[in-house]
Amino acid sequence: xxxxxxxxxxxxxxxxxxxxxxxxxxxxxxxxxxxxxxxxxxxxxxxxxxxxxxxxxxxxxxxxxxxxxxxxxxxxxxxxxxxxxxxxxxxxxxxxxxxxxxxxxxxxxxxxxxxxxxxxxxxxxxxxxxxxxxxxxxxxxxxxxxxxxxxxxxxxxxxxxxxxxxxxxxxxxxxxxxxxxxxxxxxxxxxxxxxxxxxxxxxxxxxxxxxxxxxxxxxxxxxxxxxxxxxxxxxxxxxxxxxxxxxxxxxxxxxxxxxxxxxxxxxxxxxxxxxxxxxxxxxxxxxxxxxxxxxxxxxxxxxxxxxxxxxxxxxxxxxxxxxxxxxxxxxxxxxxxxxxxxxxxxxxxxxxxxxxxxxxxxxxxxxxxxxxxxxxxxxxxxxxxxxxxxxxxxxxxxxx
Amino acid sequence: xxxxxxxxxxxxxxxxxxxxxxxxxxxxxxxxxxxxxxxxxxxxxxxxxxxxxxxxxxxxxxxxxxxxxxxxxxxxxxxxxxxxxxxxxxxxxxxxxxxxxxxxxxxxxxxxxxxxxxxxxxxxxxxxxxxxxxxxxxxxxxxxxxxxxxxxxxxxxxxxxxxxxxxxxxxxxxxxxxxxxxxxxxxxxxxxxxxxxxxxxxxxxxxxxxxxxxxxxxxxxxxxxxxxxxxxxxxxxxxxxxxxxxxxxxxxxxxxxxxxxxxxxxxxxxxxxxxxxxxxxxxxxxxxxxxxxxxxxxxxxxxxx
Numbered sequence: 001x002x003x004x005x006x007x008x009x010x011x012x013x014x015x016x017x018x019x020x021x022x023x024x025x026x027x028x029x030x031x032x033x034x035x036x037x038x039x040x041x042x043x044x045x046x047x048x049x050x051x052x053x054x055x056x057x058x059x060x061x062x063x064x065x066x067x068x069x070x071x072x073x074x075x076x077x078x079x080x081x082x083x084x085x086x087x088x089x090x091x092x093x094x095x096x097x098x099x100x101x102x103x104x105x106x107x108x109x110x111x112x113x114x115x116x117x118x119x120x121x122x123x124x125x126x127x128x129x130x131x132x133x134x135x136x137x138x139x140x141x142x143x144x145x146x147x148x149x150x151x152x153x154x155x156x157x158x159x160x161x162x163x164x165x166x167x168x169x170x171x172x173x174x175x176x177x178x179x180x181x182x183x184x185x186x187x188x189x190x191x192x193x194x195x196x197x198x199x200x201x202x203x204x205x206x207x208x209x210x211x212x213x214x215x216x217x218x219x220x221x222x223x224x225x226x227x228x229x230x231x232x233x234x235x236x237x238x239x240x241x242x243x244x245x246x247x248x249x250x251x252x253x254x255x256x257x258x259x260x261x262x263x264x265x266x267x268x269x270x271x272x273x274x275x276x277x278x279x280x281x282x283x284x285x286x287x288x289x290x291x292x293x294x295x296x297x298x299x300x301x302x303x304x305x306x307x308x309x310x311x312x313x314x315x316x317x318x319x320x321x322x323x324x325x326x327x328x329x330x331x332x333x334x335x336x337x338x339x340x341x342x343x344x345x346x347x348x349x350x351x352x353x354x355x356x357x358x359x360x361x362x363x364x365x366x367x368x369x370x371x372x373x374x375x376x377x378x379x380x381x382x383x384x385x386x387x388x389x390x391x392x393x394x395x396x397x398x399x400x
Numbered sequence: 401x402x403x404x405x406x407x408x409x410x411x412x413x414x415x416x417x418x419x420x421x422x423x424x425x426x427x428x429x430x431x432x433x434x435x436x437x438x439x440x441x442x443x444x445x446x447x448x449x450x451x452x453x454x455x456x457x458x459x460x461x462x463x464x465x466x467x468x469x470x471x472x473x474x475x476x477x478x479x480x481x482x483x484x485x486x487x488x489x490x491x492x493x494x495x496x497x498x499x500x501x502x503x504x505x506x507x508x509x510x511x512x513x514x515x516x517x518x519x520x521x522x523x524x525x526x527x528x529x530x531x532x533x534x535x536x537x538x539x540x541x542x543x544x545x546x547x548x549x550x551x552x553x554x555x556x557x558x559x560x561x562x563x564x565x566x567x568x569x570x571x572x573x574x575x576x577x578x579x580x581x582x583x584x585x586x587x588x589x590x591x592x593x594x595x596x597x598x599x600x601x602x603x604x605x606x607x608x609x610x611x612x613x614x615x616x617x618x619x620x621x622x623x624x625x626x627x628x629x630x631x632x633x634x635x636x637x638x639x640x641x642x643x644x645x646x647x648x649x650x651x652x653x654x655x656x657x658x659x660x661x662x663x664x665x666x667x668x669x670x671x672x673x674x675x676x677x678x679x680x681x682x683x684x685x686x687x688x689x690x691x692x693x694x695x696x697x698x699x700x701x702x703x704x705x
Contacts, residue, residue, distance in 0.1 A: 060507065061630075064515035191675050218674040223634040226624040229409035230669040233402060250517050250626050257625060261539055262549060280626075282454055282519035 050088035051339065051346050051353075053078070053332070054110035055119030055144075056130060061097035063123055065276065066324045070122045070144050072317050073325030076309065077332035087336050088346070096121060100129035107133050115139060116350045117357070119331055120158065122324065124148035124165075124195050131158045139350045140357040142334060144327035148194045152380035157354050159361050159380040161327045161334065161370065163296065165198030168271050171386050172199070172244065172294055173206035179388075179399075181292070182242025182267055186216035186235030188228070188255065190247050199246035199271055215240050220251065228255045232264055242267040249277035256287040268292065275323045278394060285394035294386040296370040297326040298396050306369050323370070330368035337366055404548055406670045407663065412554035414662020416623055418561050419616040420639030421646065421654035426568060427609040429649035430585045431602050433491065436498040437478065438613055439636020440505035445471045445614030446520065446621040446631060447513055453521050460523045467614040475610025476603050483606075484599065502633070509629035517628045520621035524552035553623045560619065561655055564612060568651050581605060645685055647698025656696055 055074065057067030071093040078091045092113060094106035103126030110118070111133075118134055120143030121127035127146030134141040135155040142159045143151060149166060152158040163171070176182060185207060190196035207214055215238035218231040232255070235243055243259075243266045245252050252274055259265070270277075270293035277288055299310050299320050309329060313321040338360035344353055366374045371384030388399035420442060427435045445467040452463035482501050486494050525539045540551035572578035580601045583591040592598050620635055621627050639658065646657025661681060668680035688696065 060510055061515065064510065065517075068515075220674065221678065223638065224665075224678055226635070227409060227413045227666065230406065230666060231674060233405065233670070237402070250628070253517075253519065253626060254624060261551065280517050280519050282450075282521060282625075284519070 049346055050082075050090040051335075051344075052092070052114050052116045053089050053119060053335070054092045054094070054113065054115035054117075055121065055328075056094045056096040056103050056106040056110070056126060057122030058098035058126075059093065059095040061099075063098035065322075066145065067093075067095070067098075067122045069322050069324040070119075070328035072313065073321060073328035074119060074144070074332050076312055076316070076325075077329045081332065081336050087339055089332065089335075091332075093119075096126045096130075098123050098126060100126050103127070103130050104133060106130075111137065111139070116346070116348070116353055117335060118142075119144060119328065120151070121146055122328075124151060127151045128194075131155055134158060137350070138354045140354040142331050142361070144331045145324045148198055150194065155380065156378070157358055157380075159376055160382050161331050161368075162272070162323075162382070163384070163386065164381045165195055166202035167381070168294065168386070169199040169202030169204075169246065170206040172246075172269065172271060173203050173210060173212060175294060175386075175388055176242065176244075176269060177207075177210040177212055181269065182212070182240075184213050184215045184238070184240050184242070186218075186238065186240035186243045186266070187214060188218050188220070188231045188235070188243065188245055188247075190221060190225070190251065191219040192221045193247070195248075195273065196246050203244060203246065225251045226254065228258050229262070231255075232259050232262060235266065236262075236264050240266055242269055245270045245274065247271075248273040249275070249280070253277055253280060253283060253287070256291070257284075260287055270294075272296065272323055278391065278396075279320055279322070285391070288391045289393075291391045292399065293389050293391075295323055295389055295396075296384060296386055297323040298387060298389060298398065299326075300396055303369075309369055326369040330366075330370050333368060334361075334366045334374075338364060401548065402670075406666050408548070408550055408554065410663030410666035411659060412551060412557070412623065412662070413666060414642075414659035415554060415557040415561055416616075416620050416635065416658075417639045417642040417661050418655045418658025419557060419564070419612070419619055420635055421643040421658045422561070422564055422568070422651065423609045423612040423616060424636075424640050424643045425646075425648055425651060425654040426612070427605055428643070429651070430572075430581045430605045431483075432585060433483065433494050434498060434640070435606075435609065436495070436636070436640075437501040437505055438609065439632035439634075439639070440502045440509075441471050441474060441478075441610050441613040441632070442617035442620060442636065443509060443627075443629060443632035444474060444505060445617030446627055447509065447518075448614070449618045450518055450520055450621070450627055453523075454518075460521075464615065464618050467618060468611045471610040471614035471617075472607045475606040475613070478610075479603055479606040484602075487599075506629050506633065513629065515628060517626050520625040520627050522625070523618075523622055524556055526552075551623075553619065557619045557623070560615060561658075564615075565651055565655050568608075572651075577601070577604060641682075641685060644695055645688060647692075647695030650695070650697040650699070653695055653697035660696075 057070050058064050059067045074091055078089045082088050094109050096103035096106045103121050107130045118139050118141035120141040121130045122145055124146045127143050128150040131151050140157045145162045147162045147165045149164060152160055187200055189200040204214055216235040218234050268291040270291055272295045274293045275295050278285055310321055338357055342356040342360050344356055361376045362378055374382050374384040376382055389396045390399050423438050448467040448470045449463040452458045452466050453460055478501055482497050486497060540549050542549055572581055580596045583596055584598050584601045588598050642657040642661040643654050645661055646653030664684055665677055665681050668677040672680055
């Protein structure tokens with residue numbers, strides 16, 4: 001009896017855990033019960049004549065919102081391009097649960113599948129691990145959103161579609177100084193997150209250069225990210241008129257709520273990780289009123305391409321796309337442009353493609369949803385201008 | 401005044417740890433096992449309450465009761481399926497199973513409710529109309545011209561903590577079921593010989609522990625309103641630390657440990673460094689355990705050979 005119980009248990013756990021990592025099969029629906037057309041089936045007919053494009057990202061786990069957004073965005077681009085004829089892509093995303101070790105396993109699975117071009121990883125920590133493999137295997141990678149310096153440092157075939165963290169930090173400081181948004185600044189950042197630390201470091205450096213005074217500099221870390229009373233009290237005590245929040249929107253939403261409860265109302269300035277705060281279910285948008293942020297993508301933009309993408313994304317996945325989806329969408333189109341310019345064909349090896357892509361990406365100019373006339377330098381960092389946004393009446397409005 | 405404000409923040413954080421720690425300590429005290437899935441039962445409770453209130457517009461009280469019911473059933477089912485077959489197995493095997501259950505619950509929640517964070521509705525607010533005729537929503541009591549703010553959640557949490565603590569102490573000391581629980585905790589074999597239904601008693605323990613978890617979940621998310629499938633895991637671990645700090649198995653110890661952990665954490669942040677706060681908290685824990693290995697209020701049990 002006991003044995004039966006145990007084996008029943010085991011069977012159940014195994015079945016469910018398989019279901020739990022459903023993201024592994026690209027044809028399993030993502031957690032947000034989307035009814036997207038299965039990824040592989042639509043493209044199987046084209047295999048052989050298609051470029052094999054692979055990427056890893058957190059499709060499950062705490063950061064799944066980013067991985068799924070990137071996967072969905074890339075899928076829309078691939079379907080659109082395949083429908084046009086000409087260059088064909090076959091897209092495959094593997095789950096890395098925002099874990100460096102799992103990302104390497106996922107990368108190896110993609111390599112076995114025959115990946116020719118890579119989308120790297122969606123988040124920074126795993127991408128720092130997979131980028132090393134990309135470099136060693138000479139598989140070219142263009143990551144939509146892994147923004148840390150370590151992602152591209154010392155790897156000639158790693159490119160980014162998003163801003164590098166340091167650039168975001170200095171761009172934010174420049175923006176605040178140019179617009180005269182504040183002179184006494186408090187920074188609250190996440191000390192165990194390379195994304196947050198990277199932005200904070202260059203922000204502080206640039207701020208000093210521009211004569212902005214940092215009056216309060218406080219941190220939090222994983223597991224310590226619920227109570228911000230001390231950080232806010234410190235900012236308030238030191239008379240900060242602007243609080244800079246280089247972090248993702250989840251802790252930011254708590255900071256805004258707790259500041260409101262304590263009756264503290266400085267100006268708030270966020271970075272691209274703040275994008276998504278308005279789509280949190282149940283979030284009181286009035287808390288985010290007046291929050292400013294620099295982001296390359298605005299889903300409310302009236303730009304024709306953006307509007308079409310947002311409409312398609314909403315139709316398929318029932319959500320407003322965030323910046324990660326737009327970055328991934330741009331990645332696929334950037335590949336298309338580079339492959340066409342290089343006259344590449346799907347029968348080329350990954351190594352040949354890698355050399356061709358490095359040449360193209362360092363010389364081409366690309367217009368996408370997340371920026372006009374983007375260029376890349378030899379380090380792999382992108383150059384595009386961020387857009388200043390402010391939240392007004394629960395929606396993003398351009399600042400310029 | 402800042403000192404008082406920090407003290408209140410510390411108590412409010414600590415009261416949340418305390419209420420979670422009560423569940424940990426209760427299950428440990430009786431079943432002698434660390435239920436690492438406790439934090440995730442909390443998360444399930446919070447989600448049930450969230451959906452009941454936000455999606456089906458039920459009154460908060462109904463939401464809490466519903467969450468308690470679901471968690472109680474979940475606790476019993478988990479105990480039956482995962483822990484009962486391992487009753488004779490070494491405690492390490494049970495511990496690993498509990499970690500497995502924890503991941504299982506997290507990933508199931510991810511599939512069911514997706515990873516998109518939800519913002520928990522505010523239950524503990526009062527509305528009043530100010531001089532200008534504008535509706536003002538308050539979430540706490542302001543003292544000294546608003547320089548001191550004690551939120552209602554903190555007050556409710558502490559009151560609930562004390563009620564639960566007294567209730568549990570009376571329950572284990574004076575009722576028949578409580579007596580059976582204490583007997584099981586001392587010696588399962590002997591308890592069975594005395595005619596106590598050991599399996600039933602342990603199931604009951606899990607039922608109570610999980611019901612408490614639901615309350616803790618609602619209070620945790622009322623205080624810190626972001627809800628994701630991993631919401632329960634870190635506070636769960638901190639609360640476990642609090643339970644060890646206060647003396648695991650001791651019900652008043654959980655309350656004391658939780659409050660102290662919260663206050664130390666906030667003071668370390670405020671007066672030492674925001675970066676070092678966790679290091680300070682755990683350094684204090686180590687020192688306490690060096691001096692009192694059973695925790696602040698724990699009983700030193702001598703192993704009989």
